[in-house]
Amino acid sequence: DAKTTQPPSMDCAEGRAANLPCNHSTISGNEYVYWYRQIHSQGPQYIIHGLKNNETNEMASLIITEDRKSSTLILPHATLRDTAVYYCIVRVVIQGAQKLVFGQGTRLTINP
Protein backbone atom coordinates (compact mmCIF):
# COMPACT_ATOMS: atom_id res chain seq x y z
CA ASP A 1 0.00 0.00 0.00
CA ALA A 2 1.16 3.50 -0.77
CA LYS A 3 2.11 5.42 2.34
CA THR A 4 2.13 9.11 3.22
CA THR A 5 4.48 11.20 5.32
CA GLN A 6 3.37 14.32 7.16
CA PRO A 7 4.98 16.58 9.77
CA PRO A 8 3.67 15.62 13.22
CA SER A 9 2.62 19.14 14.16
CA MET A 10 2.25 22.67 12.81
CA ASP A 11 1.12 26.05 14.10
CA CYS A 12 -0.61 28.83 12.23
CA ALA A 13 -1.93 32.24 13.21
CA GLU A 14 -5.65 32.84 12.99
CA GLY A 15 -6.63 34.52 9.72
CA ARG A 16 -3.51 33.37 7.89
CA ALA A 17 -3.28 30.60 5.32
CA ALA A 18 -2.36 27.19 6.69
CA ASN A 19 -0.27 25.09 4.32
CA LEU A 20 -0.03 21.42 5.23
CA PRO A 21 2.47 19.33 3.26
CA CYS A 22 2.30 15.63 2.48
CA ASN A 23 4.74 13.28 0.76
CA HIS A 24 3.44 10.24 -1.10
CA SER A 25 6.42 9.25 -3.19
CA THR A 26 5.22 5.66 -3.79
CA ILE A 27 1.81 6.64 -5.10
CA SER A 28 0.59 4.80 -8.18
CA GLY A 29 -0.98 6.38 -11.21
CA ASN A 30 -4.57 5.53 -10.32
CA GLU A 31 -4.41 6.30 -6.59
CA TYR A 32 -6.22 9.35 -5.31
CA VAL A 33 -4.98 11.63 -2.54
CA TYR A 34 -7.57 12.40 0.13
CA TRP A 35 -7.50 14.81 3.03
CA TYR A 36 -9.53 14.36 6.18
CA ARG A 37 -9.41 16.08 9.53
CA GLN A 38 -10.35 14.84 12.95
CA ILE A 39 -11.26 16.78 16.04
CA HIS A 40 -10.68 14.86 19.25
CA SER A 41 -13.15 12.02 19.85
CA GLN A 42 -15.07 12.65 16.64
CA GLY A 43 -15.20 10.87 13.31
CA PRO A 44 -12.88 12.11 10.55
CA GLN A 45 -14.38 14.81 8.36
CA TYR A 46 -13.80 14.77 4.60
CA ILE A 47 -12.06 17.88 3.24
CA ILE A 48 -10.99 17.35 -0.35
CA HIS A 49 -9.46 14.86 -2.76
CA GLY A 50 -7.62 14.84 -6.08
CA LEU A 51 -5.83 12.69 -8.61
CA LYS A 52 -3.64 14.90 -10.81
CA ASN A 53 -5.11 18.38 -11.04
CA ASN A 54 -5.30 20.99 -8.34
CA GLU A 55 -8.68 21.09 -6.62
CA THR A 56 -10.61 23.71 -4.68
CA ASN A 57 -13.83 23.58 -2.69
CA GLU A 58 -15.48 25.66 0.00
CA MET A 59 -13.18 24.31 2.68
CA ALA A 60 -9.73 24.16 1.13
CA SER A 61 -7.46 23.89 -1.88
CA LEU A 62 -5.33 20.91 -2.82
CA ILE A 63 -2.12 21.41 -4.77
CA ILE A 64 -0.59 18.25 -6.26
CA THR A 65 2.89 18.34 -7.78
CA GLU A 66 3.28 17.35 -11.39
CA ASP A 67 5.09 14.12 -10.49
CA ARG A 68 2.33 13.41 -7.90
CA LYS A 69 4.87 12.57 -5.22
CA SER A 70 3.69 15.29 -2.88
CA SER A 71 0.76 17.57 -2.21
CA THR A 72 -0.21 20.54 -0.07
CA LEU A 73 -3.51 21.26 1.60
CA ILE A 74 -4.25 24.95 1.91
CA LEU A 75 -6.76 26.41 4.37
CA PRO A 76 -6.92 29.98 3.03
CA HIS A 77 -8.08 31.80 6.16
CA ALA A 78 -7.58 29.61 9.20
CA THR A 79 -9.90 29.95 12.18
CA LEU A 80 -9.66 28.53 15.68
CA ARG A 81 -12.17 25.85 14.68
CA ASP A 82 -9.65 24.52 12.16
CA THR A 83 -7.53 23.19 15.02
CA ALA A 84 -7.50 19.43 14.42
CA VAL A 85 -5.42 16.48 13.24
CA TYR A 86 -5.19 16.49 9.45
CA TYR A 87 -4.70 13.24 7.60
CA CYS A 88 -3.28 12.96 4.10
CA ILE A 89 -4.45 9.62 2.77
CA VAL A 90 -3.91 7.62 -0.36
CA ARG A 91 -6.96 5.76 -1.55
CA VAL A 92 -6.16 2.38 -3.00
CA VAL A 93 -8.63 0.06 -4.70
CA ILE A 94 -8.10 -3.64 -4.01
CA GLN A 95 -10.43 -6.16 -5.67
CA GLY A 96 -12.93 -3.41 -6.28
CA ALA A 97 -12.97 -2.14 -2.72
CA GLN A 98 -11.67 1.20 -1.57
CA LYS A 99 -9.12 1.26 1.21
CA LEU A 100 -7.95 4.41 2.94
CA VAL A 101 -4.42 3.97 4.32
CA PHE A 102 -4.06 6.36 7.26
CA GLY A 103 -0.77 7.70 8.55
CA GLN A 104 -0.13 9.60 11.79
CA GLY A 105 -1.43 12.92 10.51
CA THR A 106 -0.43 16.50 11.31
CA ARG A 107 -1.72 18.15 14.45
CA LEU A 108 -2.55 21.71 13.34
CA THR A 109 -2.96 24.33 16.03
CA ILE A 110 -4.46 27.68 15.09
CA ASN A 111 -3.31 30.39 17.47
CA PRO A 112 -5.29 33.58 18.21
Next chain:
Amino acid sequence: DGGITQSPKYLFRKEGQNVTLSCEQNLNHDAMYWYRQDPGQGLRLIYYSQIVNDFQKGDIAEGYSVSREKKESFPLTVTSAQKNPTAFYLCASSMRTVWSSGNTIYFGEGSWLTVV
Protein backbone atom coordinates in the same frame (compact mmCIF):
# COMPACT_ATOMS: atom_id res chain seq x y z
CA ASP B 1 -30.78 13.73 7.65
CA GLY B 2 -28.60 11.21 5.82
CA GLY B 3 -25.61 9.85 7.63
CA ILE B 4 -23.93 7.11 9.60
CA THR B 5 -25.09 6.30 13.11
CA GLN B 6 -22.92 4.41 15.54
CA SER B 7 -24.08 3.17 18.91
CA PRO B 8 -23.37 3.17 21.72
CA LYS B 9 -21.04 6.15 21.98
CA TYR B 10 -19.43 4.73 25.13
CA LEU B 11 -19.30 1.07 26.12
CA PHE B 12 -17.63 -0.77 28.98
CA ARG B 13 -16.89 -4.45 28.78
CA LYS B 14 -15.62 -6.93 31.27
CA GLU B 15 -12.73 -9.10 30.24
CA GLY B 16 -13.88 -12.30 28.59
CA GLN B 17 -17.12 -10.84 27.26
CA ASN B 18 -18.09 -10.28 23.67
CA VAL B 19 -19.58 -6.93 22.73
CA THR B 20 -21.29 -5.73 19.55
CA LEU B 21 -21.02 -2.22 18.15
CA SER B 22 -23.81 -1.04 15.90
CA CYS B 23 -23.40 0.87 12.63
CA GLU B 24 -26.33 2.00 10.49
CA GLN B 25 -26.26 4.17 7.36
CA ASN B 26 -29.08 5.68 5.32
CA LEU B 27 -26.88 6.96 2.50
CA ASN B 28 -27.69 3.98 0.25
CA HIS B 29 -23.99 3.16 0.17
CA ASP B 30 -22.87 -0.28 -0.95
CA ALA B 31 -19.56 -0.43 0.90
CA MET B 32 -19.05 -0.24 4.66
CA TYR B 33 -15.92 -0.31 6.80
CA TRP B 34 -14.76 -0.65 10.39
CA TYR B 35 -11.63 1.10 11.63
CA ARG B 36 -9.89 1.07 14.98
CA GLN B 37 -8.04 4.07 16.40
CA ASP B 38 -5.72 3.99 19.41
CA PRO B 39 -4.84 7.20 21.28
CA GLY B 40 -2.55 9.44 19.24
CA GLN B 41 -2.55 7.04 16.32
CA GLY B 42 -4.06 6.89 12.86
CA LEU B 43 -6.89 4.59 11.82
CA ARG B 44 -6.40 0.89 11.04
CA LEU B 45 -8.83 -1.14 8.96
CA ILE B 46 -10.52 -4.08 10.68
CA TYR B 47 -13.11 -5.35 8.17
CA TYR B 48 -14.85 -4.06 5.09
CA SER B 49 -17.85 -5.09 3.05
CA GLN B 50 -18.61 -4.24 -0.55
CA ILE B 51 -22.08 -5.77 -0.81
CA VAL B 52 -24.64 -7.56 1.33
CA ASN B 53 -23.61 -10.98 2.61
CA ASP B 54 -19.97 -10.39 1.70
CA PHE B 55 -17.06 -9.00 3.74
CA GLN B 56 -13.28 -9.15 3.81
CA LYS B 57 -10.65 -8.92 6.51
CA GLY B 58 -8.67 -5.73 6.81
CA ASP B 59 -5.27 -5.28 8.38
CA ILE B 60 -6.18 -6.16 11.98
CA ALA B 61 -9.16 -8.56 11.83
CA GLU B 62 -8.03 -10.99 14.54
CA GLY B 63 -10.42 -11.01 17.49
CA TYR B 64 -13.21 -9.31 15.56
CA SER B 65 -16.21 -10.52 13.56
CA VAL B 66 -18.79 -8.80 11.36
CA SER B 67 -21.97 -9.51 9.46
CA ARG B 68 -23.68 -7.78 6.54
CA GLU B 69 -27.23 -9.09 6.37
CA LYS B 70 -28.70 -5.76 5.30
CA LYS B 71 -27.29 -3.01 3.10
CA GLU B 72 -27.71 -0.36 5.75
CA SER B 73 -26.23 -2.29 8.69
CA PHE B 74 -22.70 -3.54 9.45
CA PRO B 75 -22.32 -4.54 13.12
CA LEU B 76 -18.90 -5.29 14.60
CA THR B 77 -18.43 -7.85 17.37
CA VAL B 78 -15.36 -7.52 19.55
CA THR B 79 -14.73 -11.01 20.87
CA SER B 80 -12.90 -12.18 23.96
CA ALA B 81 -10.09 -13.25 21.64
CA GLN B 82 -9.17 -9.61 21.04
CA LYS B 83 -6.33 -9.04 23.50
CA ASN B 84 -6.35 -5.25 23.60
CA PRO B 85 -9.88 -4.14 22.73
CA THR B 86 -9.86 -0.76 24.45
CA ALA B 87 -9.95 1.74 21.58
CA PHE B 88 -12.03 4.17 19.53
CA TYR B 89 -13.98 2.37 16.79
CA LEU B 90 -15.10 4.12 13.62
CA CYS B 91 -17.58 2.93 11.04
CA ALA B 92 -17.55 4.33 7.51
CA SER B 93 -19.35 3.88 4.21
CA SER B 94 -18.99 4.75 0.53
CA MET B 95 -20.43 4.09 -2.87
CA ARG B 96 -18.92 0.97 -4.32
CA THR B 97 -16.43 1.88 -7.01
CA VAL B 98 -14.15 0.05 -9.32
CA TRP B 99 -11.28 2.04 -10.83
CA SER B 100 -13.47 5.09 -11.10
CA SER B 101 -13.44 8.68 -10.00
CA GLY B 102 -12.99 9.54 -6.38
CA ASN B 103 -15.99 8.64 -4.30
CA THR B 104 -15.78 9.80 -0.76
CA ILE B 105 -15.73 7.61 2.32
CA TYR B 106 -17.88 9.07 5.11
CA PHE B 107 -17.36 8.31 8.79
CA GLY B 108 -19.64 7.96 11.77
CA GLU B 109 -18.94 9.69 15.07
CA GLY B 110 -17.29 6.67 16.63
CA SER B 111 -17.72 4.40 19.64
CA TRP B 112 -15.41 4.28 22.65
CA LEU B 113 -14.89 0.77 24.02
CA THR B 114 -13.21 0.31 27.38
CA VAL B 115 -12.40 -3.03 28.96
CA VAL B 116 -12.71 -2.97 32.73
